[in-house]
Amino acid sequence: MKKILIILIIVLELSLIKIPKYTELNNLAIIEEIAIQKNNNYYTIILKEIIPKRKDQGINYEYEYYQETSTSITKAINKIKQKTKKKLYLQKAKSLITNITNSHEIIIELDINPSTIIHTNNIKEKMN
Amino acid sequence: MVNIMNLEKYLKNKLGPSKDYIFKKLIISKQKVTLIFNETLIDTTRTNDFILRNLLNLSKKDLKYLENKLPNINVLKINNNYIDYLTKGFIIIITKKYTYAVEVRNVLDRGIQTIESELSITGPKDSFTETYNINISLIRKRIKSPNLYAENIELGRITKTKIGILYMNNIAKKEIVKQIKDNLEKIDIDGIIDSSYLKQTLECKNNLFPTISLTERPDKASMALLEGKVIIIVDMSPYALILPSFLIDFFHTTDDYYQKSINTSFIRIIRLFAFLVAVFTPALYISITTRNYNLIPLDLLLTLKAGRTFVPFPAYIEALFMLICFEILKESDLRMSSTTGSAVSILGGLILGDAAVSAGIVSPIMIIVIAISSIASLTFSSIELGNALRNYKIILLILSTIFGINGLLVGTTILLYQLLTLKVFGIPYLNPIIPFEKNEIKDTIIKTNTNNPKRNSQLTHNINRGKYL
Numbered sequence: 001m002k003k004i005l006i007i008l009i010i011v012l013e014l015s016l017i018k019i020p021k022y023t024e025l026n027n028l029a030i031i032e033e034i035a036i037q038k039n040n041n042y043y044t045i046i047l048k049e050i051i052p053k054r055k056d057q058g059i060n061y062e063y064e065y066y067q068e069t070s071t072s073i074t075k076a077i078n079k080i081k082q083k084t085k086k087k088l089y090l091q092k093a094k095s096l097i098t099n100i101t102n103s104h105e106i107i108i109e110l111d112i113n114p115s116t117i118i119h120t121n122n123i124k125e126k127m128n
Numbered sequence: 129m130v131n132i133m134n135l136e137k138y139l140k141n142k143l144g145p146s147k148d149y150i151f152k153k154l155i156i157s158k159q160k161v162t163l164i165f166n167e168t169l170i171d172t173t174r175t176n177d178f179i180l181r182n183l184l185n186l187s188k189k190d191l192k193y194l195e196n197k198l199p200n201i202n203v204l205k206i207n208n209n210y211i212d213y214l215t216k217g218f219i220i221i222i223t224k225k226y227t228y229a230v231e232v233r234n235v236l237d238r239g240i241q242t243i244e245s246e247l248s249i250t251g252p253k254d255s256f257t258e259t260y261n262i263n264i265s266l267i268r269k270r271i272k273s274p275n276l277y278a279e280n281i282e283l284g285r286i287t288k289t290k291i292g293i294l295y296m297n298n299i300a301k302k303e304i305v306k307q308i309k310d311n312l313e314k315i316d317i318d319g320i321i322d323s324s325y326l327k328q329t330l331e332c333k334n335n336l337f338p339t340i341s342l343t344e345r346p347d348k349a350s351m352a353l354l355e356g357k358v359i360i361i362v363d364m365s366p367y368a369l370i371l372p373s374f375l376i377d378f379f380h381t382t383d384d385y386y387q388k389s390i391n392t393s394f395i396r397i398i399r400l401f402a403f404l405v406a407v408f409t410p411a412l413y414i415s416i417t418t419r420n421y422n423l424i425p426l427d428l429l430l431t432l433k434a435g436r437t438f439v440p441f442p443a444y445i446e447a448l449f450m451l452i453c454f455e456i457l458k459e460s461d462l463r464m465s466s467t468t469g470s471a472v473s474i475l476g477g478l479i480l481g482d483a484a485v486s487a488g489i490v491s492p493i494m495i496i497v498i499a500i501s502s503i504a505s506l507t508f509s510s511i512e513l514g515n516a517l518r519n520y521k522i523i524l525l526i527l528s529t530i531f532g533i534n535g536l537l538v539g540t541t542i543l544l545y546q547l548l549t550l551k552v553f554g555i556p557y558l559n560p561i562i563p564f565e566k567n568e569i570k571d572t573i574i575k576t577n578t579n580n581p582k583r584n585s586q587l588t589h590n591i592n593r594g595k596y597l
Contacts, residue, residue: 002545002549006541006542006545009541010538010541010542013534013537013538013541014531014534014538017533017534019419019531019532019534020419020420020532021419022418022419022529022532023418023419024417024418024436024442024443025417025418025421025429025432025433025436025443026433026436026437026439028421028433030426030429030430030433050430052430052431052433052434052437053434053437054434054435054437054438054492059430059431059434061430089421091422092421092422092426092429094426
C-alpha cells in the first residue's frame, strides 16, 4: 500500500509540472530587449542577447542582435531560432520596444513580463 | 577426548609445522612435565618468573594440585579445547595424570591514546583501543554501577573473536537487548576481524542510512548506555557499536553536552543546514542551470552563465567529474599520513582546482557548489552518514538532470519515504520527531535548559533520569 502511494506521488510530481527541455547555459540566448515593428502586415523583430563573459576580474557583458521579418511574430521568432541554433530565453527580457499600440497582446504571445514598455516608430533608435 | 598419553603427539599433529608453538620438556621431581605454548602470544617474563621458577621448586605431590600452587589467576585443569587455550595465550602443562592451562597472555596493546576521528574541543580525550578489557574498563570507570552488564559471546568459526554486549540492566529495554543478542547469535561467519563486520550484518538492509553508530569515544558509549542503548565491543577493534542509532543521533556530538544549550542548539541547526546543503546543492544547481532557469533572478543567471563561458562539457558531466575528483582527493588524503596528506590536499584542492578553472575544463561556480556540498557532508563525524549523503547526492543529481526540479522533488520523496519507513529494532528511524516523543524532543535539534525527567520511552520504560543542577 505504502509503495503504491509513493509511486502515485512520484507520477503526480512528474506529470503535474511540465518538465522544461534540457538546455545548457552555453546554448541559451538570454534576451534582454525585444523590439517589434509592424509595417504593412509584416513584423520586424530585433532581439538583443546579453552574453556574459568571464574575465580575470569580474564579468564582461557583450551583446548580439538578431533581426528577422515575417508575417507573424511567432514566424519571425522561429526564423531567429533557426539562425542562432540556440534556445531563445525571452522570459527575463527587461524591455519591450514596439510601434504596436496594443503591446499587451505581444506580452501574452511571447509570455514575457518586461519592466519597461516603450512605444515608438523607430525601434532601432531606442534600442541601447 | 584425547588420551593424556597421546596428547603431545596429537597437538604436534594439529599444530603442523608452525615454529612458534614450543614444546618444552622438563623433569620436575623426577617426573616428566611438558609445557606447550605459543611464544608470540605469551608473556615470556611472566612465564619465566611465575611458572617456570615455581614449577621447578614443586614436589611430585604438588604436581597434582597445580591450580593451587601457581600464582597466576587463571590456572585451569582441562581435558579438552587445548588448541583454543593455546591460541588465547595460555600455556598447556601436561603432567603424568592431568593437563592444566595457565594464562600468561602477552599484552599486545598500543595503550590508551587520544581520539583521532571524533575530535572534540572539550571533554575527555581518551579513546578505545584494540584490547577488549581496556575498552570495558574505560566504560566501567565512567559508570560505576552493578547494573552495567557486560555479557560475552564468541563469534567467528575460525577467529573465535570475543564480543562484549554492554547495557544498563535497569534502563535498557529487554526486548531490544534480546533482539540484539539473537541477531548476534545467528551470525555464522569464519572470522570477525573488526566491529565493522558486525555492523554490516546487524544493520538494516535496503537502506542507505546508517542505523548503527561507530564510536571510538568511551564517553559517547557511556552516554548511550545511560540512554538505554546497547554497546557492542569487539576484541581487537578500537570502535564500539552503538545500537540502535537514529538519524538524530548523527546530528549530536559529545561536545553538545559539554557546552551551553544555546550554543548547542545553534550548532545543531548548522548541522541540519549542512545536511540539506550536502544532499541538495549539486542537484539544485543542475536543475536551475539546465532546465528551470525561471526559478532564479536574471543577474544570478548571467553570473552562472559567465562561469560556464569556456566549459566544453555538459553541466551534469562536470558535476559528476567534480564529485569523483573530490572522492579521489578524500580517499587519497585518508590513506596518506598526515604530512603527505596535507600536501595531497594542497596539490589537489588548490593547484589542480585553479588549473582546471584556468584551463576552462570546469566552471568556478561548479567548484564552489561541489566543494560546499562535500565540505557540508564532512560536518558529520560518521563516515557512514557521509557515504549515505554522497549516494543520495548522486541519485538526486541524476534525477534532476533527467527531470529538472521535478526530479529533485521525486528524489526528495524517495528520501523521505526511506527515512519514514526505516525502523531500527522496531523503532522508527526519525524518532523522537516522528513519532513525536515528548520526553526527548527538547534534545533533538533545539536543546533546551529544561530537564527531561523521563528517558526516551521507545528505548526505555519511561525511567526517570537524573537532573542537572
